[in-house]
Amino acid sequence: MSITLDQVTKHYAGVPVVNDVSLDIGDGEFFVLLGPSGSGKSTLLRAIAGLSGVDHGRISLHGRDVTHIAARKRGVGLVFQNYALFRHMTVADNIEFALRVRHMRARKRRQRREELLRLVALEGMDNRLPAQLSGGQQQRVAVARALAHKPEVLLLDEPFGALDAKIREELRRTIRQVQRELGITTVLVTHDQEEAFAMADRIGIMSQGRLLEVGAPHELYARPATRFVATFLGAANLFLARRTPDGIQVGGKTMGGAERFPAAPEEEVVAVVRPEEVEIAPTREALSSRYLGHGMIDEVAFTGALERLRVRLDEAVHAPLLAAGDGDGGTALQVTRTRLAHRGYEVQQGQSVAVGLRRVHVLPTPLSSFTACARSAALADALTHQPLLAELVERMKTRIAVRVEPALGAADEPLQAQGEFFGTTVIGAEGDNALRAEWLLRRGVKDLLVLPANAAPPQRVLIHWMGEAARSATLAVSASVLRHVPAEAVYLGIFPGHGDSERHSYGMRELLDARSEAQAAHGLDMRTELHFGDAAQELTRRLAEAPAQMLIVGITELKHFAAAFRALLEGGRWPVLIVQRGTS
Amino acid sequence: MSFRKASVLPGFGLTFGFTTFFLSAIVLLPLAALVLSAAAMHWSDFLRVVSSPRALGSYRLSFGASLLAATINVVFGFIIAWTLVRYEFPGRKIIDALIDMPFALPTAVSGIALTTVFAQNGWIGRYLEPLGIKVAYTWLGVTLALTLISMPFAVRAVQPALQEVQRELEEAAETLGAGRLYVLRRIILPTVLPALLTGFTLAFARAVGEYGSVIFIAGNLPMKTEITPLLIVIHLEEFDYQGAAALGVVMLAISFVILLAINLLQAWGRRRHVQASH
Numbered sequence: 001m002s003i004t005l006d007q008v009t010k011h012y013a014g015v016p017v018v019n020d021v022s023l024d025i026g027d028g029e030f031f032v033l034l035g036p037s038g039s040g041k042s043t044l045l046r047a048i049a050g051l052s053g054v055d056h057g058r059i060s061l062h063g064r065d066v067t068h069i070a071a072r073k074r075g076v077g078l079v080f081q082n083y084a085l086f087r088h089m090t091v092a093d094n095i096e097f098a099l100r101v102r103h104m105r106a107r108k109r110r111q112r113r114e115e116l117l118r119l120v121a122l123e124g125m126d127n128r129l130p131a132q133l134s135g136g137q138q139q140r141v142a143v144a145r146a147l148a149h150k151p152e153v154l155l156l157d158e159p160f161g162a163l164d165a166k167i168r169e170e171l172r173r174t175i176r177q178v179q180r181e182l183g184i185t186t187v188l189v190t191h192d193q194e195e196a197f198a199m200a201d202r203i204g205i206m207s208q209g210r211l212l213e214v215g216a217p218h219e220l221y222a223r224p225a226t227r228f229v230a231t232f233l234g235a236a237n238l239f240l241a242r243r244t245p246d247g248i249q250v251g252g253k254t255m256g257g258a259e260r261f262p263a264a265p266e267e268e269v270v271a272v273v274r275p276e277e278v279e280i281a282p283t284r285e286a287l288s289s290r291y292l293g294h295g296m297i298d299e300v301a302f303t304g305a306l307e308r309l310r311v312r313l314d315e316a317v318h319a320p321l322l323a324a325g326d327g328d329g330g331t332a333l334q335v336t337r338t339r340l341a342h343r344g345y346e347v348q349q350g351q352s353v354a355v356g357l358r359r360v361h362v363l364p365t366p367l368s369s370f371t372a373c374a375r376s377a378a379l380a381d382a383l384t385h386q387p388l389l390a391e392l393v394e395r396m397k398t399r400i401a402v403r404v405e406p407a408l409g410a411a412d413e414p415l416q417a418q419g420e421f422f423g424t425t426v427i428g429a430e431g432d433n434a435l436r437a438e439w440l441l442r443r444g445v446k447d448l449l450v451l452p453a454n455a456a457p458p459q460r461v462l463i464h465w466m467g468e469a470a471r472s473a474t475l476a477v478s479a480s481v482l483r484h485v486p487a488e489a490v491y492l493g494i495f496p497g498h499g500d501s502e503r504h505s506y507g508m509r510e511l512l513d514a515r516s517e518a519q520a521a522h523g524l525d526m527r528t529e530l531h532f533g534d535a536a537q538e539l540t541r542r543l544a545e546a547p548a549q550m551l552i553v554g555i556t557e558l559k560h561f562a563a564a565f566r567a568l569l570e571g572g573r574w575p576v577l578i579v580q581r582g583t584s
Numbered sequence: 585m586s587f588r589k590a591s592v593l594p595g596f597g598l599t600f601g602f603t604t605f606f607l608s609a610i611v612l613l614p615l616a617a618l619v620l621s622a623a624a625m626h627w628s629d630f631l632r633v634v635s636s637p638r639a640l641g642s643y644r645l646s647f648g649a650s651l652l653a654a655t656i657n658v659v660f661g662f663i664i665a666w667t668l669v670r671y672e673f674p675g676r677k678i679i680d681a682l683i684d685m686p687f688a689l690p691t692a693v694s695g696i697a698l699t700t701v702f703a704q705n706g707w708i709g710r711y712l713e714p715l716g717i718k719v720a721y722t723w724l725g726v727t728l729a730l731t732l733i734s735m736p737f738a739v740r741a742v743q744p745a746l747q748e749v750q751r752e753l754e755e756a757a758e759t760l761g762a763g764r765l766y767v768l769r770r771i772i773l774p775t776v777l778p779a780l781l782t783g784f785t786l787a788f789a790r791a792v793g794e795y796g797s798v799i800f801i802a803g804n805l806p807m808k809t810e811i812t813p814l815l816i817v818i819h820l821e822e823f824d825y826q827g828a829a830a831l832g833v834v835m836l837a838i839s840f841v842i843l844l845a846i847n848l849l850q851a852w853g854r855r856r857h858v859q860a861s862h
Contacts, residue, residue: 049755049759050758050759051755051758051759070758071755071758071759072758072759072760072761072762072763073761074759076759077759077760078755078756078759080752080755080756082750082752084750084752084753084755084756086753086756086757086770086771087775088774088775097757097760097762097770098760098761101760101761101762101766102761142756145756145760146759146760148760149760149761
């Protein structure tokens with residue numbers, strides 16, 4: 001491996017800007033770190049370059065641990081957005097800078113310089129000053145300068161940001177060509193997904209300091225695992241859908257995909273439909289894909305090769321659209337069509353059309369939507385405005401439903417609620433928390449969030465589960481939460497008894513298993529801690545240690561809950577997310 | 585004419601007229617008067633006044649101490665400016681405001697304050713005394729006073745230039761393998777050199793003309809701690825206006841030569857830049 005990052009973490013003023021990032025980049029690979037501004041991608045790049053230190057974790061370049069080695073000794077080449085050329089030096093002096101520092105002889109320096117200028121197609125520019133070059137040329141000089149000392153790794157920090165579109169394209173090609181020619185491992189940071197697609201062998205997508213997903217561009221586009229990636233990497237329509245034994249149902253109509261989830265229990269899921277996978281036709285019969293419903297053309301925009309439409313689905317189509325297009329304003333379906341399709345069937349604003357979906361991708365993330373549940377409508381409504389919940393909903397681009405259960409928490413009520421529970425159910429912490437929680441869990445609620453009125457987004461999330469069967473689900477839910485809050489994740493393995501050596505090694509094995517599963521299956525990197533003793537006591541102690549913590553706890557049987565967590569919930573001091581799996 | 589360009593300000597004729605008028609009325613006219621007044625002297629009288637041992641001693645002190653003060657200020661002004669530009673720390677605004685204090689203080693006050701501190705029985709002077717270091721009433725005191733009053737010029741000249749040195753330049757140099765000293769020598773100093781020279785010029789010019797603060801701490805022993813401006817005042821008090829004017833003309837000439845030299849040096853540096861580019 002050329003670059004290996006192991007749980008790299010960097011805080012600014014207590015907030016993790018790079019949060020537990022682990023990543024392997026292969027020899028000669030062109031890797032693109034993609035993310036919105038403030039996602040931590042530049043900080044991560046600077047950490048690899050050695051320009052900013054890390055608070056936790058390790059960085060190795062070609063197997064050499066460089067975590068505590070100064071930038072000048074790391075052997076990397078770095079290119080900045082604003083070129084950062086030495087303005088008082090000529091092009092030649094700029095390029096030879098690294099060679100002069102290394103006391104290379106003048107003749108060899110000149111040789112190398114000419115070689116580099118040829119590489120970036122700037123022959124004969126040796127004696128110009130940076131100010132006399134165009135932006136594109138300056139950036140070429142910067143690339144040549146960064147390559148002069150034959151670094152093992154080339155790092156590019158938004159190198160095209162300051163250039164206009166035409167030059168950008170040309171420079172992209174040059175850099176890609178140079179990179180292939182030299183076979184140098186390269187990391188490029190950008191917020192432009194088109195650029196990422198055009199250049200990357202693999203893309204890593206960052207949001208709020210976390211590396212969410214890593215993969216080949218087409219893989220990430222076709223099968224994103226998270227809603228952030230689905231909406232950030234190209235446009236996407238997100239539906240709240242049902243996964244049933246018959247297949248994926250959007251708006252009550254089956255859209256196929258049953259073969260992938262045989263015999264799974266019915267579940268609420270988030271479905272991704274790319275704008276180009278939506279088909280429109282004059283009638284239902286004319287559709288070549290599965291019919292979703294009718295809609296009205298809201299907007300038609302022509303963008304050269306493609307036609308962009310916004311289609312408002314009829315009221316009768318009960319397909320809750322969470323987000324459309326770039327993730328904002330989930331009211332109208334975004335559709336793109338080729339010129340060919342446009343010629344075949346021309347549409348105008350206000351026209352009614354039949355809408356079909358060609359391909360539906362289901363996100364593997366377990367948290368689909370939230371339902372605020374309380375004894376009265378007023379209480380439930382108040383709960384929807386709770387700051388942490390509101391923020392989660394906003395960041396997850398999902399919705400909150402309101403559900404009133406007048407008998408919530410009543411002891412002698414028969415085991416019956418009005419219909420099934422889907423998604424994550426939320427209750428406020430207002431006394432008798434344990435009672436209400438148990439009431440809901442007994443009625444089949446799988447994910448239950450108990451939320452104190454003043455809970456803020458957590459800075460640390462503690463994860464624990466009782467019983468192996470709950471592990472996978474708890475990790476999946478934790479990963480889903482942690483993609484949307486910039487918090488550090490800590491798995492607490494708590495085992496009964498005292499930590500004698502046999503138990504200790506068993507516990508360590510558990511911890512390692514948990515960590516590798518979290519990483520492999522969910523891309524979630526977490527710290528682990530091993531404790532012995534009473535789980536509820538230990539968790540209470542850790543939660544009381546610092547403010548702004550949240551607990552995610554997995555249980556397989558209700559008796560676990562009754563035995564261990566009543567006390568933990570009763571005070572209502574912390575947000576607690578209970579994940580119940582394995583119970584019949 | 586090619587140098588006349590459209591601008592928001594009133595036309596070239598008007599602005600150039602004002603420029604000439606102001607320069608004439610405020611700078612050239614008084615200077616001319618000074619030279620004329622000295623020219624009324626007989627040549628041998630002039631020579632006698634300006635080359636008397638006492639006068640020569642005062643030139644040495646005035647220009648020597650001023651050059652020394654300007655040099656000190658360029659070095660420490662650079663460091664102060666660097667601290668103010670690069671670091672965010674509590675009290676930064678206060679220190680920034682303190683820099684300008686010597687501008688605002690009547691120079692006599694500065695002189696008295698310095699004497700209080702550095703006199704043989706002063707706050708610091710009393711501890712320096714046993715070490716054999718005398719500050720007040722020696723050339724050291726003169727230099728100290730000149731350094732104090734010319735310090736803001738150096739800092740304020742370098743500050744904006746340092747602000748323009750992007751941190752990225754240093755980082756780029758660092759990833760290319762350069763150590764700190766190398767970065768300072770090859771990247772930072774060349775970039776701020778013109779500003780440093782300007783700072784030096786301003787500080788020097790201010791120091792040469794200084795009078796008020798020096799006379800308190802200098803002790804004014806002829807040949808030893810007597811600066812030229814003081815000598816001029818002494819001539820004036822003896823109603824020897826011509827002698828004073830003669831000394832003034834010499835000061836003017838030396839200052840002019842030094843400032844011109846620095847300006848030429850700067851222009852040469854700039855030209856070298858531009859030439860390298862063609």
